[in-house]
Amino acid sequence: MHWLFWLSAFFVVYVYVGYPLLLIAWSRVARRREAVPAFEPGRWPTVSIIVAARNEAHRLRARLENLREQDYPGPRPEIIVASDGSTDNTEWIVRASDADADLVAVPPRGKAMALNAGVAAAHGEIVIFADARQNFDLNAARFLVAPFADPSVGAVSGELVLGCEETAGRRKRLDRRVLQMAIDSYNRRVAERRRDRASTVGEGVRRYWEYEKELRRLESGVRSMVGATGAIYAMRRSLWKPLPEGTILDDVLAPMRTVLAGWRIVFEPRAQAYDQTAADAATESRRKIRTLAGNFQILWREPRLLLPVVNPVWLQYLSHKIGRLLVPYALLAILVSSVTLAGQHPLYFAALIAQIGFYAEAVYGWWLTHRRPAGPRTLAQKAGAIAFAFLVLNDW
Numbered sequence: 001m002h003w004l005f006w007l008s009a010f011f012v013v014y015v016y017v018g019y020p021l022l023l024i025a026w027s028r029v030a031r032r033r034e035a036v037p038a039f040e041p042g043r044w045p046t047v048s049i050i051v052a053a054r055n056e057a058h059r060l061r062a063r064l065e066n067l068r069e070q071d072y073p074g075p076r077p078e079i080i081v082a083s084d085g086s087t088d089n090t091e092w093i094v095r096a097s098d099a100d101a102d103l104v105a106v107p108p109r110g111k112a113m114a115l116n117a118g119v120a121a122a123h124g125e126i127v128i129f130a131d132a133r134q135n136f137d138l139n140a141a142r143f144l145v146a147p148f149a150d151p152s153v154g155a156v157s158g159e160l161v162l163g164c165e166e167t168a169g170r171r172k173r174l175d176r177r178v179l180q181m182a183i184d185s186y187n188r189r190v191a192e193r194r195r196d197r198a199s200t201v202g203e204g205v206r207r208y209w210e211y212e213k214e215l216r217r218l219e220s221g222v223r224s225m226v227g228a229t230g231a232i233y234a235m236r237r238s239l240w241k242p243l244p245e246g247t248i249l250d251d252v253l254a255p256m257r258t259v260l261a262g263w264r265i266v267f268e269p270r271a272q273a274y275d276q277t278a279a280d281a282a283t284e285s286r287r288k289i290r291t292l293a294g295n296f297q298i299l300w301r302e303p304r305l306l307l308p309v310v311n312p313v314w315l316q317y318l319s320h321k322i323g324r325l326l327v328p329y330a331l332l333a334i335l336v337s338s339v340t341l342a343g344q345h346p347l348y349f350a351a352l353i354a355q356i357g358f359y360a361e362a363v364y365g366w367w368l369t370h371r372r373p374a375g376p377r378t379l380a381q382k383a384g385a386i387a388f389a390f391l392v393l394n395d396w
Helices: 002-030 059-066 090-096 111-121 141-148 176-193 203-224 250-260 279-302 314-341 345-368 379-391
Strands: 047-053 078-084 102-106 125-131 155-160 232-236 264-273
Touching: 002 203, 002 345, 047 090, 047 111, 047 141, 047 203, 059 078, 059 090, 059 250, 078 111, 090 111, 102 111, 111 125, 111 250, 125 141, 125 264, 141 155, 141 264, 141 345, 155 250, 203 264, 203 314, 203 379, 232 250, 232 264, 232 345, 232 379, 250 264, 250 279, 345 379
Parallel strands: 047 078, 047 125, 078 102, 155 264
Antiparallel strands: 125 232, 155 232
């Protein structure tokens, strides 16, 4: 049991602390010093923006307007809406929209098939993938395409700015009208599901997402990210390979295929999409379970990712993606071994008490989701929210 405790503890610490520290040191050594290439005026590539949608009529009109207003220095971006068997007014709105969007209607076979159809209909050299739910900053397309001036870049991920982030409302680049559109849409959905309740888990999710974005920035600086942000990412159209039907995480599988082919995925924080955190823990838990299932699915379909001689970002992939899949089991192993060893040494007893305290905080955070907040959050409430979110994000 001793080895199980220490091995599991080391693993969890490495995934969440050791790996980021390794990236910080690595990025300082491997920092690129050559001049950053840029497109010359009048030489920007053509762009196609693809939105996969199913029954998104209630927000599609505003979304198309947001995409049409993109301030892009090259040819006017082509907008394609791939309707995945929509049964509402989604397709009618696309046809009637002033945004001059093209409609590609396909049977309801999932987002992956809709994206395949959208890319097949695209003419742009660069394809930008967007969801109907979020909204882009007006300069998002410009910043998302700019890194492709580097011929080694195959895909670019933008930054998802969550509405609950404390810095979101203070950013100079923030287009407040676009953000307000996102907030209004979010508020309507929340009001229908959970009127007068607050998203306690959102505090922890915000902290987690800030941590995740820093990891992506560091990975991009070392060589390449190990995925992209599904709400806003772009690829060279020539690198797109049709996704298998039922693909859960297109924003990981498609970019990682470009990495396996020798290209880089870079993070561009100036390309921003705006969204809100989950309205409740159940919603966030479903999202996390979907992400975990998607990562297992990718391993099944692309086992080459586990081979260091084939995957140029093998260490990053194992530390970031595979490590996250195994953390829940490591946490359980630490708890079980602590209970078994608590009577043998004060260190294990202290570890058990610390875990009990942490899980008690998480239970308190869970309890907060079922009561109305009264005034500003206290430090204890914030700690409970973060502990609860940590367990939710680790599929507990």
